[in-house]
Amino acid sequence: MFIQQAVAGIAMGGIYGLVALGFTLIWNAAAVVNFAQGEFCMVSGFLILTFFVQWGWPFPVAFLISILLSGLLGLIVERLAIRPIRGADPLTAIITTLGVSIFLSNSAKFVWGTHPFHFPSVFGDKPMQLGNITLIPQNLWIIGIISILIICLYLFFFQTITGKVMRAVAQDRETASLMGISVNRMIAMIFGLSAIMGGLAGILLAPIIYVAADIGLALVLKAFIGAVIGGFGSLPGALIGGIVIGVSENLSAFYISSDYKDVISFAVLIGILIFKPAGLFLKK
Amino acid sequence: MKKAINFVILLLVFSLPLWLPHYPLHLACMVGIFVILSVSLNILVGFAGQISLGHAAFFAVGAYTSTLLAVKFGIPFWLGIFAAGFVSLAFGILLGVPTLRVRDIYLSVVTICFGLIVQLALVNLESITGGARGIYGIPRPSILGFSFSTPQSYYYLILLFALFSIFSSLRILRSRYGRAFLSIRENELAAETVGIRTTYYKILAFAISSFYAGLAGSLYAHYITYINPDAFTFGTSIDVLVMIVIGGLGNTWGAVIGAIVISLLPEYLRFMQQYYRAVFGIGLIFMMVFMRTGIISTLEKIPWARSSATRMGS
Amino acid sequence: MAYLLETSGLTKRFGGLTAVNKVNLSVEEAKISALIGPNGSGKTTLFNLLMGVYPPNEGKILFRNQNLTGLIPSQISRRGISRTFQNIMLFQRLSVLENVMVARDQHCRSTLFGVLLGTPAMAREDEETRQRAKALLEFVGLTGMEDQEARNLPYGAQRLLEVARALATEPQLVLLDEPAAGMNTSETHELMQLIVKIRDMGRTIFLVEHDMRVVMGISEHVIVLNYGQKIAEGTPSEIQGNPEVIQAYLGRGKKRA
Numbered sequence: 001m002f003i004q005q006a007v008a009g010i011a012m013g014g015i016y017g018l019v020a021l022g023f024t025l026i027w028n029a030a031a032v033v034n035f036a037q038g039e040f041c042m043v044s045g046f047l048i049l050t051f052f053v054q055w056g057w058p059f060p061v062a063f064l065i066s067i068l069l070s071g072l073l074g075l076i077v078e079r080l081a082i083r084p085i086r087g088a089d090p091l092t093a094i095i096t097t098l099g100v101s102i103f104l105s106n107s108a109k110f111v112w113g114t115h116p117f118h119f120p121s122v123f124g125d126k127p128m129q130l131g132n133i134t135l136i137p138q139n140l141w142i143i144g145i146i147s148i149l150i151i152c153l154y155l156f157f158f159q160t161i162t163g164k165v166m167r168a169v170a171q172d173r174e175t176a177s178l179m180g181i182s183v184n185r186m187i188a189m190i191f192g193l194s195a196i197m198g199g200l201a202g203i204l205l206a207p208i209i210y211v212a213a214d215i216g217l218a219l220v221l222k223a224f225i226g227a228v229i230g231g232f233g234s235l236p237g238a239l240i241g242g243i244v245i246g247v248s249e250n251l252s253a254f255y256i257s258s259d260y261k262d263v264i265s266f267a268v269l270i271g272i273l274i275f276k277p278a279g280l281f282l283k284k
Numbered sequence: 285m286k287k288a289i290n291f292v293i294l295l296l297v298f299s300l301p302l303w304l305p306h307y308p309l310h311l312a313c314m315v316g317i318f319v320i321l322s323v324s325l326n327i328l329v330g331f332a333g334q335i336s337l338g339h340a341a342f343f344a345v346g347a348y349t350s351t352l353l354a355v356k357f358g359i360p361f362w363l364g365i366f367a368a369g370f371v372s373l374a375f376g377i378l379l380g381v382p383t384l385r386v387r388d389i390y391l392s393v394v395t396i397c398f399g400l401i402v403q404l405a406l407v408n409l410e411s412i413t414g415g416a417r418g419i420y421g422i423p424r425p426s427i428l429g430f431s432f433s434t435p436q437s438y439y440y441l442i443l444l445f446a447l448f449s450i451f452s453s454l455r456i457l458r459s460r461y462g463r464a465f466l467s468i469r470e471n472e473l474a475a476e477t478v479g480i481r482t483t484y485y486k487i488l489a490f491a492i493s494s495f496y497a498g499l500a501g502s503l504y505a506h507y508i509t510y511i512n513p514d515a516f517t518f519g520t521s522i523d524v525l526v527m528i529v530i531g532g533l534g535n536t537w538g539a540v541i542g543a544i545v546i547s548l549l550p551e552y553l554r555f556m557q558q559y560y561r562a563v564f565g566i567g568l569i570f571m572m573v574f575m576r577t578g579i580i581s582t583l584e585k586i587p588w589a590r591s592s593a594t595r596m597g598s
Numbered sequence: 599m600a601y602l603l604e605t606s607g608l609t610k611r612f613g614g615l616t617a618v619n620k621v622n623l624s625v626e627e628a629k630i631s632a633l634i635g636p637n638g639s640g641k642t643t644l645f646n647l648l649m650g651v652y653p654p655n656e657g658k659i660l661f662r663n664q665n666l667t668g669l670i671p672s673q674i675s676r677r678g679i680s681r682t683f684q685n686i687m688l689f690q691r692l693s694v695l696e697n698v699m700v701a702r703d704q705h706c707r708s709t710l711f712g713v714l715l716g717t718p719a720m721a722r723e724d725e726e727t728r729q730r731a732k733a734l735l736e737f738v739g740l741t742g743m744e745d746q747e748a749r750n751l752p753y754g755a756q757r758l759l760e761v762a763r764a765l766a767t768e769p770q771l772v773l774l775d776e777p778a779a780g781m782n783t784s785e786t787h788e789l790m791q792l793i794v795k796i797r798d799m800g801r802t803i804f805l806v807e808h809d810m811r812v813v814m815g816i817s818e819h820v821i822v823l824n825y826g827q828k829i830a831e832g833t834p835s836e837i838q839g840n841p842e843v844i845q846a847y848l849g850r851g852k853k854r855a
Contacts, residue, residue: 033389084573090388091335092572095529098522099568106562217518221400224393232390259408266397273390274382452714459713459724460699460706463692467700470689477649477687479675479704479767488710 003133005254006247011139012208013246014146018201019223020230020238021153022194028170028233029190032082033090035097037223038216039104040198044070045211046112048203049119059122067199074195078188101216108213119206142204149200150239166190218262222249225269297443301436309435315547316442317504320449322527322539324496327453329525330534331462332489333469335392338379338399339524342372342494344406344516346501348413351422351511361425365502372498373491375402380490384483399521406513418512422505438507445503449496453536456492465489466534530571532578541579602627602771602802603648603679608657610643610826617643619826620657625771625819630793630803632813634837635823636846641806642684644823645773649681650674661771676704680769682760684776684806688748694759695744698731701766731766738762738792754785761792765801772796774805778812790816814838822846 023037044066051062081100085092123141127134157163169176169186177183201219209215223238226245230237245265253261300312325339346368353359353367379398386394406413413419424433425441432438456462464485467475476482505511527546531538553560575582603625610618618640625631633641647654650671659666666674689697706727712720735741738758743751748759757777764772774793778786786809794816797803807813813820813834820837822830824846830837837843 033392081569081573085576088572088576090392091329091529091533092576094335094337094389094392095526096569096572099565099572101565102519102522102568103562103565106559106565110558110562221393221397228390260404263401263404266401269397270382270394273386273394455713455716456710459720460703460708460727461710461713463696463700464703466692466696467689470691471687473651473671474683474687474689475700476671477675477681477683478701478763479672480700481672 001134004127004135005250007135007139007143009247009250010243011142011246012250013226013243014143014239015201015205015208015242016219016222016226016246017239017242018146018149018197018204019219020226020242021235022197022201023220023223024227024233024235024238025170025190025194025197027227028235029166029173030082030086030187032093032097033224034194035094035220036077036100036104036216037194037198038219039101039108040070040074040195041202041205041219042108042211042213042216043073043104044199044202045119045206045215046108046117046213047199048206049112049117049211053117053120063203066203067196070199070202071192071196074191074193074198075188077195078191082191083184083187101220105213105216112213114213116210116212119211121207123207125207138207142208145200145204149197162189166193221269222265225265225272228269228272301439306435309439311548311551313435313439313442313507315544316439316446317500317507318524318527318543318547319446319540320442320496320500320503321524322531322543323446323449323453323536324493324500325524326493326528326534326536326539327456327465327496328489328493330528330539331457331465331469332486333465333472334486334489335388336395336490336493337392337518337521337525338395338397338402339493339497340516340518340520341379341399341402342375342497343501343504343520344402344513345375345494346372346498347505347511347516348406348419348501349498350502351419351505352412354423354506355419355421361423361502361506362427365499365506368502369495369498372501373495376490376494376497377487379494380487384486396518396521399518403513403516403518406516414512416513418510418514420510422509422511424509425506442503442507445499449499450536450540452496453539457536461485461488469534526568526571530575530578532580535578535580538578538580545579601625602662603804604660605648606658606660608644608647608659609655610640610647610652611655617826618647618654621823621826621828623821623828623831625802625804627770627802628797628800629818630797630805630816631819631821632817632834633804633806633821633823634808634813638825639823639846640826641823642775643826645681645775645806648674648773649679675767675769678768678770679773680764680767680771681773682757682764682775682777684779686756686760688756688759688763690749691747693745694735694740694748694751695728695731697748697759698734698762698766699727701763702727702730704767731762734762734765735759737765737795739788754781757781757789758792761796765796769801771802771804774803774807776806776808778807778809786811 019037019041022040023034026032026034047066047069048062051057051065052059077100081096085096121138124137127136157167165181166186166189169181169183169190173183222245223242226241227238228241229244230239230241248268249261249265252264256264301309304312321339321343325336328334328336349371350361350364350368353364354361359367379395383391383394407416424431424438426432432441464475464480467480468482468485472482504515523546527542528539529542530545531540531542550560553563556563601624604623606622608618608621609616621644633644635641646652648659650666650669650673653668657667661677661679664677666677689700692700706723708720708723732744735744738761740755740758740762743755748756751759761774761777777793778789781789790812793803793805805812805817817834820832820834821828822837822843829846830840830843832840
């Protein structure tokens with residue numbers, strides 16, 4: 001049972017890690033805490049719900065279109081809300097992204113309604129036996145997909161020119177612009193990429209819990225906690241931190257109390273920041 | 285001229301219950317409560333520069349403290365409200381002490397989590413708080429036989445506390461405390477270097493702001509006579525933060541104006557009921573892009589609207 | 599000789615870099631001492647240690663025979679040390695007067711209740727704070743701009759304001775971190791006169807400077823750092839002729855003419 005919960009935790013954690021990755025990318029590049037990151041997940045969840053469940057499109061098509069539209073949303077958000085406030089003080093950035101979050105979640109409410117939607121499990125939610133361990137295929141698929149994504153991201157950031165340019169912008173915006181890099185375009189692309197990652201997370205999340213307009217806040221908070229655990233600003237740290245949160249959340253929900261699992265995650269964050277204000281691992 | 289305007293405004297404010305119809309008077313009462321909330325948050329965020337997104341937690345603690353004392357122990361309102369203030373103050377210190385070394389973004393997220401924890405506790409500790417159903421039958425306060433059972437009379441009660449909070453805020457700002465808070469906001473290291481005990485002042489800022497929020501909570505509970513966790517959400521915290529930013533961060537009267545605007549906005553925008561909150565989100569973005577420094581400093585640019593209230597230090 | 603300030607074995611490491619390396623120095627009371635050295639020699643780090651910005655890894659700081667090691671800046675300020683910053687760290691949106699008034703806080707006794715009640719005692723103390731702040735502004739030569747926001751001041755005036763603020767705490771030792779940086783010749787000259795004036799009031803000055811006019815012109819004792827270590831100390835003329843000092847500066851760029 002423990003293994004099953006742990007694997008489920010890793011899958012969930014992978015999703016949190018994905019959200020945290022997107023969130024960290026934006027932080028590194030634009031020095032903005034994107035409170036709307038969770039909404040990217042929420043929107044793609046609703047999109048694929050509409051395309052696949054309500055309109056009956058084939059899953060791969062619905063998947064692709066949802067992801068692309070999420071990326072587009074990211075680009076729009078960056079252009080309209082983030083770029084105009086570039087360089088502003090933390091409070092301004094916080095209120096702005098909160099504004100985006102409020103807009104998106106409430107828009108979702110009047111387009112799709114306030115009640116949660118169940119999303120059918122595409123990857124199989126019936127437990128299967130592996131020796132004397134019971135596993136759910138869905139979780140394995142999630143872990144698999146995310147692993148592939150991580151490899152793709154790694155290749156992108158380290159082997160392609162665009163990826164390297166993005167890393168340059170994330171490390172030092174001023175110098176990058178002095179080198180002739182179009183910082184505006186790169187940041188826009190980073191937002192698009194983050195939104196795509198959020199979109200993917202939302203699609204993977206949909207069958208596990210549900211699709212609803214208000215899941216964004218809890219997601220982004222947990223992504224933040226994960227990012228802090230792994231060392232705020234570190235990409236691998238964000239992923240690892242997300243997994244840690246997923247696992248501990250699942251295990252504490254199962255072994256301690258399901259009502260308080262959120263409280264436990266939040267309390268963990270507060271505890272970490274109090275004792276190690278720079279996060280658990282001293283990364284840049 | 286300025287004095288004449290001030291006098292007219294004062295007259296209006298004091299005479300509202302005499303001529304305002306029932307529903308708008310109710311709104312005025314709610315505005316008054318939010319004035320206390322925004323002025324109190326302004327002390328923490330605007331003066332001391334500590335980004336706090338969990339103010340609803342202190343509002344809630346005050347409301348529930350006063351409610352439980354009245355409903356379960358029969359403690360009269362006048363004791364209950366001050367108990368509410370002090371219990372909230374304790375919670376404020378509870379948040380302020382551990383977060384002394386936490387800054388900016390991290391602090392904002394910690395305060396969000398704090399607010400959510402309090403709300404979750406309110407929902408889950410059913411035996412104490414009545415859970416999601418809340419608590420009914422909170423008595424209206426009475427003094428020497430006179431009961432504040434009408435909105436008209438309650439309005440004056442709220443007005444009293446609102447004026448008290450505004451007055452305190454203005455006094456604090458003009459004193460060594462205000463200067464100390466502002467110096468921490470501007471440059472914490474420099475403040476430390478000139479001898480400002482930043483630890484003490486930061487905790488004090490949390491304490492003062494949560495005390496007043498607790499008072500507001502008590503006033504709210506005894507006015508509506510019914511509370512449940514839905515009144516104390518993250519959305520509430522955001523609303524209060526927006527109130528102080530829209531008016532002009534750091535400015536007491538700005539907080540008042542912001543409270544009035546944000547409280548009344550949903551009423552004026554009744555026709556877009558469903559869409560209101562989404563439009564609110566857009567409004568936030570718009571405000572940050574175009575009017576970041578708030579209403580009052582935008583007014584500063586209009587000569588005739590300038591007053592002593594607009595000056596930074598007042 | 600009365601040593602107001604003494605450090606022994608003071609060491610500060612940042613990761614693999616030892617910024618301050620077993621520094622033993624002493625500063626005499628009522629004199630102007632200077633700390634010089636090439637860029638990166640650890641001068642500002644040393645000042646930060648003295649001011650308690652971070653604790654040393656090793657070593658001790660003694661001030662008036664009290665051990666200040668490990669105290670935080672506000673405590674050190676209250677023991678009688680004050681400091682200006684290399685990068686101006688004024689309270690930008692506060693007025694010039696308010697910047698100085700803030701620094702008087704440790705000498706104030708008003709309580710929160712006094713403030714809320716508006717007691718005469720509080721009003722008197724506030725007025726006294728205001729007057730003292732004004733007097734300090736006059737002392738450094740900044741009059742007529744009390745109500746302007748600090749960020750609107752010209753650069754030279756901002757530096758003077760930093761000095762006024764540092765004096766407001768009534769320190770015995772004033773640490774000046776590159777007070778002449780960015781100043782033109784006449785501003786520098788006025789600053790030098792001001793520093794001497796402060797010394798003549800009985801205060802002790804310890805300054806970091808690159809501008810050799812200031813160092814040679816008004817300091818009575820010079821301490822030289824290089825790579826975090828003290829390599830020489832003495833009177834200005836002794837230092838000028840010291841071959842090790844010259845070696846340290848050689849090839850690091852000219853001294854300012």
